[in-house]
Amino acid sequence: MPGENLSRDEARERAELLSVEGYEVALDVRSAVGEASPQGTGPRTFRSVTTIRFRSARPGAATFVDLLAPSVTSVTLNGRELDPAKAFDGARIALEGLAEENVLVVDAQCAYSRTGEGLHRFVDPEDGEVYLYTQYEPADARRVFANFEQPDLKAPFRFQVTAPDGWTVWSNGAEEARDGLTRRFAETEPISTYITAVVAGPYHYETDVYRRELGDGSTLEIPLGAMCRKGLARHFDADDVFLITKQGLDFFHDHFDYPYPFGKYDQAFVPEYNLGAMENPGCVTFREEFVFRGKVTQASYERRANVILHEMAHMWFGDLVTMQWWDDLWLKESFADFMGSFSLAEATRFGNAWVTFANNRKAWAYRADQLPSTHPITADIRDLEDAKLNFDGITYAKGASVLKQLVAYAGRDAFLEGARRYFKRHAYGNTRLGDLLSVLEETSGRDMKAWSRSWLETSGVNSLTPSVTYDEDGRIAELAVHQDGEELRPHRVAVGLYRTEGSKLVRYARAEADVTGARTVIGELAGIDRPSLILVNDDDLTYCKIRFDKGSLAALRERLGDLTDPLARALCWSALWNLTRDALMPARDFIEMVLRFAGRESDIGVLQMLHAWARTALHHYAAPAWREKGGRLLAEGALRELRTAEPGSQHQLAWARFFASAAESPADLQLLQELLEGTAKIDGLDVDQELRWSFLEPLAAHGVAAEEAIAAELARDDTASGKRHQVRCLAARPSAAVKEQAWAQVVESDKLSNALVEATISGFVQTGQRELLAAFASKYFEAIERVWAERSIQIGMDVVRGLYPGLQDDEATLTATDAWLTAHASAPPALRRLVLEARDDLARARLAQTCDEEASRMAA
Numbered sequence: 001m002p003g004e005n006l007s008r009d010e011a012r013e014r015a016e017l018l019s020v021e022g023y024e025v026a027l028d029v030r031s032a033v034g035e036a037s038p039q040g041t042g043p044r045t046f047r048s049v050t051t052i053r054f055r056s057a058r059p060g061a062a063t064f065v066d067l068l069a070p071s072v073t074s075v076t077l078n079g080r081e082l083d084p085a086k087a088f089d090g091a092r093i094a095l096e097g098l099a100e101e102n103v104l105v106v107d108a109q110c111a112y113s114r115t116g117e118g119l120h121r122f123v124d125p126e127d128g129e130v131y132l133y134t135q136y137e138p139a140d141a142r143r144v145f146a147n148f149e150q151p152d153l154k155a156p157f158r159f160q161v162t163a164p165d166g167w168t169v170w171s172n173g174a175e176e177a178r179d180g181l182t183r184r185f186a187e188t189e190p191i192s193t194y195i196t197a198v199v200a201g202p203y204h205y206e207t208d209v210y211r212r213e214l215g216d217g218s219t220l221e222i223p224l225g226a227m228c229r230k231g232l233a234r235h236f237d238a239d240d241v242f243l244i245t246k247q248g249l250d251f252f253h254d255h256f257d258y259p260y261p262f263g264k265y266d267q268a269f270v271p272e273y274n275l276g277a278m279e280n281p282g283c284v285t286f287r288e289e290f291v292f293r294g295k296v297t298q299a300s301y302e303r304r305a306n307v308i309l310h311e312m313a314h315m316w317f318g319d320l321v322t323m324q325w326w327d328d329l330w331l332k333e334s335f336a337d338f339m340g341s342f343s344l345a346e347a348t349r350f351g352n353a354w355v356t357f358a359n360n361r362k363a364w365a366y367r368a369d370q371l372p373s374t375h376p377i378t379a380d381i382r383d384l385e386d387a388k389l390n391f392d393g394i395t396y397a398k399g400a401s402v403l404k405q406l407v408a409y410a411g412r413d414a415f416l417e418g419a420r421r422y423f424k425r426h427a428y429g430n431t432r433l434g435d436l437l438s439v440l441e442e443t444s445g446r447d448m449k450a451w452s453r454s455w456l457e458t459s460g461v462n463s464l465t466p467s468v469t470y471d472e473d474g475r476i477a478e479l480a481v482h483q484d485g486e487e488l489r490p491h492r493v494a495v496g497l498y499r500t501e502g503s504k505l506v507r508y509a510r511a512e513a514d515v516t517g518a519r520t521v522i523g524e525l526a527g528i529d530r531p532s533l534i535l536v537n538d539d540d541l542t543y544c545k546i547r548f549d550k551g552s553l554a555a556l557r558e559r560l561g562d563l564t565d566p567l568a569r570a571l572c573w574s575a576l577w578n579l580t581r582d583a584l585m586p587a588r589d590f591i592e593m594v595l596r597f598a599g600r601e602s603d604i605g606v607l608q609m610l611h612a613w614a615r616t617a618l619h620h621y622a623a624p625a626w627r628e629k630g631g632r633l634l635a636e637g638a639l640r641e642l643r644t645a646e647p648g649s650q651h652q653l654a655w656a657r658f659f660a661s662a663a664e665s666p667a668d669l670q671l672l673q674e675l676l677e678g679t680a681k682i683d684g685l686d687v688d689q690e691l692r693w694s695f696l697e698p699l700a701a702h703g704v705a706a707e708e709a710i711a712a713e714l715a716r717d718d719t720a721s722g723k724r725h726q727v728r729c730l731a732a733r734p735s736a737a738v739k740e741q742a743w744a745q746v747v748e749s750d751k752l753s754n755a756l757v758e759a760t761i762s763g764f765v766q767t768g769q770r771e772l773l774a775a776f777a778s779k780y781f782e783a784i785e786r787v788w789a790e791r792s793i794q795i796g797m798d799v800v801r802g803l804y805p806g807l808q809d810d811e812a813t814l815t816a817t818d819a820w821l822t823a824h825a826s827a828p829p830a831l832r833r834l835v836l837e838a839r840d841d842l843a844r845a846r847l848a849q850t851c852d853e854e855a856s857r858m859a860a
Contacts, residue, residue: 004068004091006139007383008325011150014064015324017057018148020155022187024051025145028162029200030181032112032121032130043111045070046119050106050145054155056098064092065104066142066149068118073107093146106146115792116274116754118143119198124271126231126719130164131201133270133285135278138326138387141193152324152430154190161185161198169200172282174223174264188281189261190428192322197280199268204233208242210249210265220259222249225266231719232269232291241267244305244348248312251347252339255416256316258423267308271720272755274794277307279314279336286311293721294690297650299605302350309348310340316423324430326387330377330456331431333391334399335419337361341400352566356605357404358540359570361397363609366461366545366578368393371840373833374459377402378433378452385830388793394459401543402455408492408541409451410444418443454489462489464515465547466534474530480521481513481536491515495522496538496568497531505555505562510538532559535568545582546575557589561597570606577613580621583847586855587621590614591630595637604650611658619767620809620841621848623856635662639671647684656685660694664768669704689717693725701732701766724759731763734772739764743776746799747783750791757795761802770807777805777813781820788831800831804838809845817842 028047036044052065068091072084078099087094093106112121112132117140122131134144142149159171162182169175172195173186188196208224224245226238245267249260262281273287290304317339318332341361344353368374373389377399381387407415418440426435433456437448462485469477481495497509509531511524532555537546548556556572563569576593579585594614601607618630638659645652663669672695674680675687687695696713699705707730714726731742742764746757765773780803788796805813817839821832 005383005385006066006149008327008381011152011325014148015150015152017061017063018153019055019057020148020153021053021055022155023053023145023147023157024160025049025157025196026160026162027119027144027198029119029132030162030164032132032200033164042070044121045109045111048106048108048110048145050104050108050147052102052104052106052147052155054102054104054148056100056102059098059100061098062094062096063098064094065106065146066091066139067093067106067108067110067146068140068143069108069110071109073109074105075107076105078102078104091142104146108146110144113143114753115794116272117792117794120270120272122271122720122753124229124231124720125723129202129230131203131229131271133199133268133273134197134280135274135285136194136196137275137278137391138194139384141196144198147193149193150325151192151194151322154192154322154428154430156190157188157196159185159196159198161200163200167200167202168205169198170225170227170266170268170283171198172196172262172280174282186263191281191319195278195280195319197278197283197285199227199266199270199283199285202230203227203268204230204236206236206238206242208238208246210246212249212253214259220253222260223264225264226269227266228269228288228291229271229720232288232293235293236269236291240301241304241308244308245312247347248309248343251309251343252312252316255419256423257420258316258320258427260315261320261427262315272753274754277311279311279318281315281319284311294688295653295686296690297604297608297654298350299356299608299650302344302353302356302605305348305350306340306344306353306356309343310336313339313343316419320423320428321426322430324432326381326384326390327379328432329379329381329387329390330395330399331433331436333395334377334403337396337400338403352603354540355567355570355603357400358567359574359603359606359609362401362540362543363574363577364393365397365401365543366393366574367581369398369459369461372836376459377456382829385793385828388797389830389833398461398543404540405455405492405542406440406451409490410440410446410448414444414446415440451490454487458487458489460486461543461545462487462491463545463547464491464493464536464542466495466536466549466552468534468549468551470530476526476528476530478521479525479534480519481515482519483515483517488517491537491542491544493536493542493544494538495525496535497525497528498533498535498563498568499529499531500559500562503562504564505532505559506564507535507538507568512541515542533563535571537571538568540567540571545578546571547579548575557593560593561600566603566606569601570603573606573610580613580617580848581844583844583851586852587617587623587848588626588630588852588855590617591622591634595633599641599644604654607651608654611654611661615661615767620806620845621852623849623853624809626852626856631662631664635659635664635668638662639668642682642685648686649684652682652685653691656682656691657694660698663698664702669699669702672699673704689722693717693722693729696725697729697732697763700729700763701734701768703734705729707733724755727756727759728763731760732766734766734769736772736775739769739772739776743779743803747779747787747803750795754794754798757798758802761798765802765807767807773805774808776803777808777816780805781816784820784831784835785824785827788828793830796831797834800834801838804835804842806838806842806845809842809849811846814839814842814846 026049072088075082139149161169171185176186177184205227210222212220267284269288277286313336317335323331341357421439441448465482468479471477533552580590598610642655710729
């Protein structure tokens, strides 16, 4: 739609012209329940009346207000009625003849969302109840009320919501008045449009309170709330949510010296949510999958706790102080990602949080930083489509990794003091990169501009490789670290030396050094006895790909499971995975190491990551001729570990899920079937409802479970979660007609909600159905530009990423991709970026397959 994709230049011009004094937003969502009003084939709508008070620096000038709505009833500017038919183009309302002080009133009919963008409406299939919530970032508040949709036009907001009888409503501010079905909420502090929020419906709600004595002797009291759908209430462990919340509030108050500024702290776990969570001040939203319906591993609880703390960190980094434009998105996301792990490790029961960070979050960063779309942490964001795609592994995980490196470089105390000054100096304002650098220079005494040029303003990842020589007595004569990469950066690293002590591989020496340039000698380690393993970037201080010398790699092949330190093991696994992705280690070698050592891995999060990597190695990086054998080996290994794992343990559960994902033989599928039926048992394994669905999907994908079996399972679990699982299983069946139907539901129709689009795509793409899916490769390239133009950006991203024919991993697919890119040079840059990224993944997979094939020939 013309005008929908706001550009940076337009935002800059509007910010120079306007200052916003306040919003009053009145929503009437009584239309969410009952039959939709007869409006032909149009969407279900609600009334939105917005009053904006703003000033213009140039009286007489023109501007526009953003609104995405089916219709506008009236527009009044300074008492003057504007003709909506002329002023409103579907995305913007033109405003001409501004005064110095202005009052704009817009009365519109806005549409409920089914894509998780704007005001999302969900009908619970279990009980028919309707639930609403908003999600805006980066720019979907304009789907709910008229506004100036850019982060640097902050203002106080007053919301009032008229809702159906029996509902509860929440917003950023506390409810301060009620008149019949209408609730009025307290005015917020100045905030950006994208973090305003409304949650409404018959939610289950639990409360608590956080109290803290402040330095001036006063007591800070924060009302806490947590909510979920009524159908999930029996599974909702709100006590643990409140525990993590209080621990986080303690941690951030201890370190930030700025009291939480937004009054109450509600946390809503909502259905069909596209993201992990969103940091709306006073009303944080989370995906409801964080309410666990069955047994999960501690990694799931750790992940939830991390997200809770990540969003809490945003209350300061992002909400109190906000980036001026999306170029500096990292100013909030990198900090929140870092502070999430930092607080998790130091304030909660998850003391090994940095292990998860090294193994999981940084893997996301390494992948993103090697794509053709890689970008500096401080990115060039031309418009809103660019912004939507930059919520990526660089902005989050690489940025957090670089901040971890900054703490090592500048010092923890200097870093935290810089944050404290940053909050006080820029509270309720907007900032750019230089604002942060200036306070960090003050507190650290370091040249932050040089550091920024190396780390924030360039892209790509360095590799650090040790080289070592020994004297005649077997001691280290010289140990040097070699740095590769287009941009050589300063790295503060620890180099650890490990040797065998009994049956263990333990660290016996460590040195920290600044690695600069192409080669840096670590003089402190000269004269030390020969190690079995040299681990560059021990303790994970910097952001780099770790490489090994020949002797260290040989030691890991034989002794990886003997490493006693969980972080060191995680770093070694991450390094081995990068070698595999970079076609420097055959995929079958990586899989063989997983089979040898994963059963000894104590960290459940690392184990689950190894399972995911092993699946990717088999299906994408292994030579096609070896896949059948490799799959058999993985399934056999998974079943062996499942049977020997401690009964009832989280490791047993992880191996059960992995076995289900690897099962292909008739005997393995029969075991899954018998576990579902209860005719087979594995001591301690509780086959709860979530695990039943995990077992049923591979049975459906291999044609063992027919539509009737899937329907019977839905009858057992006739819930929103059950419906998503059912849709996934139906789309997984090995039938051309099934695949055609799934394709049509996602690509040719917009009737499915965002969650069911995601489930359908997940079921459609089955690694064991390459031949069946081949027919859709050409259809993909014919459809994607139309899908991108017609559907919301979230659905467009899901389709373009999820349906790319990467399982057709031959030269023909690369050629077809290149042909599309050549023929569509003027396609939207965000769409081209997604296609380029998918192409790069496929090209990388083909290189890895060649590496694996060569290893097979050499072995023969």
